[in-house]
Amino acid sequence: WALPRVLPGGQDCTQLLHSRATLARMPPYYTAGPLARAAHAVAAPAKRLFWARLERALLPVTERMGIPTPTTPLQQDLFHGGQIYADSWHSEVLASKRVMVVDGAVHRVHPDCVELISGDKLPADVLLCCTGYNNDYRFLAEDIRAQLR
Numbered sequence: 001w002a003l004p005r006v007l008p009g010g011q012d013c014t015q016l017l018h019s020r021a022t023l024a025r026m027p028p029y030y031t032a033g034p035l036a037r038a039a040h041a042v043a044a045p046a047k048r049l050f051w052a053r054l055e056r057a058l059l060p061v062t063e064r065m066g067i068p069t070p071t072t073p074l075q076q077d078l079f080h081g082g083q084i085y086a087d088s089w090h091s092e093v094l095a096s097k098r099v100m101v102v103d104g105a106v107h108r109v110h111p112d113c114v115e116l117i118s119g120d121k122l123p124a125d126v127l128l129c130c131t132g133y134n135n136d137y138r139f140l141a142e143d144i145r146a147q148l149r
Contacts, residue, residue, distance in 0.1 A: 001058060001070050001077050004148050008057050017078065025050050026075055051075050064147055099126075106139035 003013050016022055025047045028040045040047075055074050062069065070077065105117040106127075114124045129137070137145050 001062070001074050003058065004061050008061065061147060108139055109141070
């Protein structure tokens with residue numbers, strides 16, 4: 001799930017997702033005892049409603065950004081790796097040699113190509129932003145970056 005800094009309605013996404021209240025809405029940890037699992041079972045309908053409403057609020061944002069609708073539920077994505085969209089297609093595509101993997105710093109994205117800081121312009125249909133833990137989206141147009149805030 002690609003998460004903006006501010007959710008529709010003005011809620012700060014970072015504060016929401018890092019709060020104890022949100023943590024309490026996650027599935028019980030595997031070491032949870034019988035009492036914690038029972039409490040989760042009782043609260044499960046309210047928890048499902050919370051995550052469903054949050055996903056519905058995020059879908060228009062991901063659509064505007066041109067990101068496919070995630071197939072993994074948001075809470076599972078956050079629980080198992082954060083905001084990383086993983087799918088098996090990447091290994092198949094890389095093995096087919098239909099893509100070119102380039103390790104370089106992006107200066108600007110144009111409608112038909114990607115311009116690297118080196119000045120090289122590479123034709124591109126798809127751009128994978130593999131930024132690791134240091135997200136840097138300065139190469140995106142300001143109006144697109146504003147949607148991530």
